[in-house]
Amino acid sequence: MNHLNHHKDTLLQPVGLGVLSSSNTLQTVEQGHPQVAPLQAPALEQGHPQGAPVQAPNSEQIPRFAGMTTTPHMLITDSLVKQFGRLRVLDNISVQMARGQAVSLIGPNGSGKTTFLKCLLGLVLPDNGQITFDGESMLNNPALRSRIGYMPQISRLPENMRVGQLFDMIRDLRKGNANGYDDDLIKAFDVAAFSNKNLRTLSGGTRQKVGACLAFMFDPEVLILDEPTAGLDPVSAEILKEKVLVEKQKGKLILLTSHILSDLDELSTHVMYLNEGRMLFFQSMEDLKAQTGETKLTRAIANIMKQSL
Amino acid sequence: MKTSLVKYVLYDILQNRIVIAYTVFLLAVSMGLFALSDQPAQGLISLLNIVLIVVPLVSLIFSTIHLYNAADFIELLAAQPLKRSAILWSEFWGLSLAMITAIIIGVGIPVLVYAPNPTGFSLLGTALSLTLVFIALAFWASVATRDKARGIGVALLTWFYFALLYDALVLFILFGFADYPLEKATLALMSLNPIDLGRIIVLLQMDISALMGYTGALFNALFGTVWGIIYALSIMLLWVAAPLYFAQRIFRKKDL
Numbered sequence: 001m002n003h004l005n006h007h008k009d010t011l012l013q014p015v016g017l018g019v020l021s022s023s024n025t026l027q028t029v030e031q032g033h034p035q036v037a038p039l040q041a042p043a044l045e046q047g048h049p050q051g052a053p054v055q056a057p058n059s060e061q062i063p064r065f066a067g068m069t070t071t072p073h074m075l076i077t078d079s080l081v082k083q084f085g086r087l088r089v090l091d092n093i094s095v096q097m098a099r100g101q102a103v104s105l106i107g108p109n110g111s112g113k114t115t116f117l118k119c120l121l122g123l124v125l126p127d128n129g130q131i132t133f134d135g136e137s138m139l140n141n142p143a144l145r146s147r148i149g150y151m152p153q154i155s156r157l158p159e160n161m162r163v164g165q166l167f168d169m170i171r172d173l174r175k176g177n178a179n180g181y182d183d184d185l186i187k188a189f190d191v192a193a194f195s196n197k198n199l200r201t202l203s204g205g206t207r208q209k210v211g212a213c214l215a216f217m218f219d220p221e222v223l224i225l226d227e228p229t230a231g232l233d234p235v236s237a238e239i240l241k242e243k244v245l246v247e248k249q250k251g252k253l254i255l256l257t258s259h260i261l262s263d264l265d266e267l268s269t270h271v272m273y274l275n276e277g278r279m280l281f282f283q284s285m286e287d288l289k290a291q292t293g294e295t296k297l298t299r300a301i302a303n304i305m306k307q308s309l
Numbered sequence: 310m311k312t313s314l315v316k317y318v319l320y321d322i323l324q325n326r327i328v329i330a331y332t333v334f335l336l337a338v339s340m341g342l343f344a345l346s347d348q349p350a351q352g353l354i355s356l357l358n359i360v361l362i363v364v365p366l367v368s369l370i371f372s373t374i375h376l377y378n379a380a381d382f383i384e385l386l387a388a389q390p391l392k393r394s395a396i397l398w399s400e401f402w403g404l405s406l407a408m409i410t411a412i413i414i415g416v417g418i419p420v421l422v423y424a425p426n427p428t429g430f431s432l433l434g435t436a437l438s439l440t441l442v443f444i445a446l447a448f449w450a451s452v453a454t455r456d457k458a459r460g461i462g463v464a465l466l467t468w469f470y471f472a473l474l475y476d477a478l479v480l481f482i483l484f485g486f487a488d489y490p491l492e493k494a495t496l497a498l499m500s501l502n503p504i505d506l507g508r509i510i511v512l513l514q515m516d517i518s519a520l521m522g523y524t525g526a527l528f529n530a531l532f533g534t535v536w537g538i539i540y541a542l543s544i545m546l547l548w549v550a551a552p553l554y555f556a557q558r559i560f561r562k563k564d565l
Binding site for chain 1 (some may be wrong): 317
């Protein structure tokens, strides 16, 4: 119940683009409803309810994503542009994401997925555009990062530390602004068993486990997971996926990338498709599947890719 | 700046034992030079020459390599709710504290034992300021270049320029324009090299400015000992502040 209250509080804060607050409250109750985490087909229960009652008065500001106007947008990017030299890595990305959504970023290698995620974190600074988080600009606002958990693609960790020391350090650095403390994953991955090991000596998979634990540790409202299951053994990958589902049920916003579409199929409510820095579409899973007439994400995406070629 | 962050940076630095080896090396050289010379002043001169070469080199190269190796650490920190500037300053103070401790033990203790006089302390001061200057330069070099080999190359060239090339250039200018009054120009040229400034701070104390010839005598005449040292130290401070300022300007907008 704690979570429910928490979300109501944050919803009262101004939301970036105009959205009716009456419908917000309605949505919250639905989204934050504590469910016993089911393991399959969460997409059908989540997402925006069909035939949502109220239309936002200024919905013309949010033209592209019909249906999304009824959800309170937590994370908004507005015409985000990033250029590395001559290469446009992100080209005018405008997207709005809400609590309770699990957004999969899909796209070929080099399509800008990681750069987009790093922009959200402020690790890469956009050349143009805005990122708003609950109505506040993310740019030059490091304090907002206390509400985000990030698991990088390759967990790059300081070489000279032991695992336990790393956890102590991050805990020490983030104390005071923690939402709470969540050691589910630390227990599930049995981090205590290797907490005396030097980070340099860890295998790739173990590093990923450490990275995952760090991302979930402070019970953040937004989880950014870049290829979370890559390198993990099947058991650990399953543990992580279950954890993601649990957090999604709690009404958190989750962004993730993966090249294993079947993983995303289980986890996500929305798909954001990037290609060469451009966002081709942002759609809910139901819409996507209905539109393509497929029941599997793999087939649906293949379908879309064929059409766009 | 977060003090807790400095603690972890310092810990990271002390993990590889280079700083400890550096301390031991400085201590051995200083003790050896003092023990071998008949007079403390003679030992100080020899030590000065070592310090002017070794301290900038080690500070610069070690800091540059450390900063490249800490890229993972810095990226991890940057994803936390910490300001970029806090991360940069913590790295700076962590490195500085480690290197300063090395100097205080490696040079400070021998000076205190063999030559506890103004000259000795000015040598210690020079070593400390040069440490800070070259750490600051290392920050600039490693923030400005993404490629590790290139960054270390830039750092090495910087050292080469200040320690060796610069004096040759100054001599070249002095000979080339010998017919002109060059006093003020020489002074300006000297301020452009922190290693030269360090040498002057010590030599002014020794009252052997004549040994430095022309520039030293001029420096002494223009400023006198006290003002000369104050001038040299403030220019030195500028040599710390300017590279750090540029480094921070780049780092604030750097893509990690």
